[in-house]
Amino acid sequence: MVAAVLATVVLSGCSEKQEANESLPTTASLTTESRPQLGPADFPVPDEARERTPEGAVEFVRYYVALTQHLAVTSTPPDPLLELSDECRTCVRVAQSFDSDLAANYTYQEYEYEFEEYGPALIHGDTAEVGFAYVQGPIIAVDSAGQVVPDRSAATPTELQSGASLIWKDSIQSWVITGLTVG
Secondary structure (H helix, E strand, C coil): CHHHHHHHHHHHCCCCCCCCCCCCCCHHHHHHHCCCCCCCCCCCCCHHHHCCCHHHHHHHHHHHHHHHHHHHHCCCCCHHHHHCECCCHHHHHHHHHHHHHHHCCCEEEEEEEEEEECCCCEEECCEEEEEEEEEEEEEEEECCCCCECHHHCECCCEEEEEEEEEEEECCCCEEEEEEEEEC
8 A cells, every 4th residue: 555655656746747858967977077086187097996886996906006107107296195095004105105216316117017806896885895916026216327226126026915995985986095905
């Protein structure tokens, strides 16, 4: 009986003839135009990394790892690493390391890595966990004289078992990193 009354109320709202709205938003305008841009202008967070899904969480971590390479090879200040994280100690250390490299006039001649997720992210409400293998190297940092800086370089690729914790932020419609373990 309750279902019949509810159906009558819902359907009666549809009985009046109304003009269709010719300016309905498209899916693209809802997802792209309504979101603030995140990341550097020349390397923004891609739409697929801003989906609140297990795949979106994995893509966000993939982007974040790629962002570290982008910032290193373009000698760009690491502010985006901090803007896309929330109380992540490892993220702060990586950003501080890049700041130190910039202050010392170090540049990266080579910065190679591989990222392989272990599977879909585990989602729990607003949080996600992503496991991945990170292969680092070769990475070649040089000083202003062009000399290799051994303690900032890794000539031999090393596979590091890694993981990231994320939280979804409605205010920016994106994941952010809350914890990062590399190795």
